[in-house]
Amino acid sequence: MRLPVVDTRRCQLLGLAGSTALAAGGATAGALPMREMLAPGSGRAALGLVGVYFGLVLLIAGWALLGRAVRGPEPPVRRTLMLTLCLWAAPLVLAPPLFSRDVYSYLAQGAMVEARMDVYAYGPSHLGGPLPAEVAPLWQHTPAPYGPVFLALASAIADVSRAEVTSGVFGMRIVALLGVALMALCLPALARHCGADPAAALWLGALNPLVLLHLVGGAHNDAVMLGLLGAGLVAALGRWPVLGAVLVTLAALVKAPAALGLAAVAVLWARRRFGRKRAQARAVLGVLAVSAATTVVTTALTGTGYGWISALDTPVSPENWSLTSSLGRMTHRLLEGAGSSLAPLAAPAWHLTGLAATALAILLVWRRHRLRRPLYALGLSLIAVALLGPAIRPWYVLWGMFLIAAAGPDRSVRRAVAAGSGALALAVLPNGFAPDGRQLALATAGGLLAVLTLWCACLAARRGRTASAVAGSTI
Numbered sequence: 232m233r234l235p236v237v238d239t240r241r242c243q244l245l246g247l248a249g250s251t252a253l254a255a256g257g258a259t260a261g262a263l264p265m266r267e268m269l270a271p272g273s274g275r276a277a278l279g280l281v282g283v284y285f286g287l288v289l290l291i292a293g294w295a296l297l298g299r300a301v302r303g304p305e306p307p308v309r310r311t312l313m314l315t316l317c318l319w320a321a322p323l324v325l326a327p328p329l330f331s332r333d334v335y336s337y338l339a340q341g342a343m344v345e346a347r348m349d350v351y352a353y354g355p356s357h358l359g360g361p362l363p364a365e366v367a368p369l370w371q372h373t374p375a376p377y378g379p380v381f382l383a384l385a386s387a388i389a390d391v392s393r394a395e396v397t398s399g400v401f402g403m404r405i406v407a408l409l410g411v412a413l414m415a416l417c418l419p420a421l422a423r424h425c426g427a428d429p430a431a432a433l434w435l436g437a438l439n440p441l442v443l444l445h446l447v448g449g450a451h452n453d454a455v456m457l458g459l460l461g462a463g464l465v466a467a468l469g470r471w472p473v474l475g476a477v478l479v480t481l482a483a484l485v486k487a488p489a490a491l492g493l494a495a496v497a498v499l500w501a502r503r504r505f506g507r508k509r510a511q512a513r514a515v516l517g518v519l520a521v522s523a524a525t526t527v528v529t530t531a532l533t534g535t536g537y538g539w540i541s542a543l544d545t546p547v548s549p550e551n552w553s554l555t556s557s558l559g560r561m562t563h564r565l566l567e568g569a570g571s572s573l574a575p576l577a578a579p580a581w582h583l584t585g586l587a588a589t590a591l592a593i594l595l596v597w598r599r600h601r602l603r604r605p606l607y608a609l610g611l612s613l614i615a616v617a618l619l620g621p622a623i624r625p626w627y628v629l630w631g632m633f634l635i636a637a638a639g640p641d642r643s644v645r646r647a648v649a650a651g652s653g654a655l656a657l658a659v660l661p662n663g664f665a666p667d668g669r670q671l672a673l674a675t676a677g678g679l680l681a682v683l684t685l686w687c688a689c690l691a692a693r694r695g696r697t698a699s700a701v702a703g704s705t706i
Contacts, residue, residue, distance in 0.1 A: 239307045242300060242315070246290050246293030246319045249287065250323055253283050253323070253444075254322035256286060256677075257329045257448070260282070260661050260662060261327040262327065262328040262332045264397075265365055283674075287681075288678045294438060295649075320447045326448060328400060335396070337452060338396070338400065338403060339355035339358055339394075340355065341385025341390075342394040343357070345389050353374065354371050365396060376487075379484055379533035380481050388406065400450065404447070409454075415433060417462055418437055425607070434636075435652075436634075441652050457630065457633050459478050459479070464495060464634075467500065473517070480526060488613060491593070491613060495608070553621060555619065556622070560577075589619040593615060606637065610633070610634030613634065624659075
């Protein structure tokens with residue numbers, strides 16, 4: 232079936248209107264510094280929340296229509312998609328932090344490194360001063376789970392900004408933007424290697440609402456991890472597998488899940504040796520040696536040590552809504568109600584079950600896809616880590632989604648990923664805190680108002696086309 236031509240400019244304007252409304256609403260309903268936070272019941276905060284979800288639905292609609300244009304008979308060129316990414320991201324660059332307060336943790340941890348404090352032994356509260364008060368209460372006393380590469384970047388930002396909140400947050404957002412830019416530059420090359428459409432890969436992997444909301448708006452360090460991971464895979468696909476191993480290791484020294492990318496580098500390295508078993512063993516040993524050397528040198532240069540390995544369970548909070556944490560809470564309540572002494576073991580048992588299921592899923596995925604589609608296997612593995620692990624945030628699914636955008640073998644996989652992206656984009660409030668009933672009602676009202684606006688616009692456009700057709704037939 233031949234799809235109709237979609238006006239790319241209208242998609243751009245619709246998404247821009249959405250991101251602008253989102254940023255404007257975030258000025259009163261976002262994850263503002265504590266001194267600027269408004270009471271959730273105030274009129275300005277309520278209006279801001281409505282505006283955020285109004286803009287969010289418009290942005291998702293613009294992205295979905297752009298997806299139709301990408302699949303249509305006259306798809307936009309790469310330059311147009313890059314321009315669209317810049318247009319949609321621009322209002323969010325100037326907005327306060329959105330959907331999470333993690334950027335304040337990054338800045339506080341960077342200030343701790345700058346002050347020669349052990350971020351793997353103490354939480355941001357150990358820093359003292361006004362900055363730790365900006366960190367979400369849950370994370371004020373927990374160590375950093377991030378590797379030395381990211382902590383070095385955060386330390387540099389804290390030094391340049393003198394740990395001042397506004398300039399420090401802007402600096403961290405610039406770092407995240409550089410990561411997003413690197414992601415967007417790598418996606419077409421990865422897609423061409425996998426036989427996918429580069430434009431479709433850019434649409435799903437870079438223009439995705441989750442990228443805009445959480446990597447740009449939230450300034451999450453996942454952008455740096457994914458940018459380095461993508462660059463490493465591009466290098467490994469070319470003639471530089473050693474460079475690929477170095478870059479993927481640096482990505483893992485931002486956040487640990489990127490270490491799975493070393494398996495893809497090893498497969499690609501061995502493939503250049505015609506797939507012989509001896510070549511495969513040498514490739515694995517070579518990747519491990521390069522990774523170990525990179526880790527040792529980087530850790531020595533940054534001076535932060537190896538404490539991040541023992542701090543990897545930091546994101547696991549009691550109220551986390553991951554599958555295993557939710558099952559752990561349910562089992563705990565059932566056992567507690569039955570008077571069983573095993574209740575405290577429920578959550579750890581489910582977390583171990585989730586880790587075992589993750590390992591099994593990764594094993595099966597690589598067994599099936601490692602030779603023909605190593606990048607797709609890596610994407611599925613990262614999705615399994617995000618979904619089956621003990622902690623999950625909406626932006627975690629971007630780990631695998633980024634690679635599935637470039638390496639997904641069929642359209643059904645991409646459709647499922649796109650639908651999941653749209654749903655997860657609506658899952659978190661802009662202030663980064665858990666919602667109450669009133670806030671959910673306001674968010675729903677904003678979304679419904681956007682749907683009504685879009686419906687009215689569609690009716691007006693349809694009537695305009697009908698009137699033009701009638702006038703043309705009359706003439």
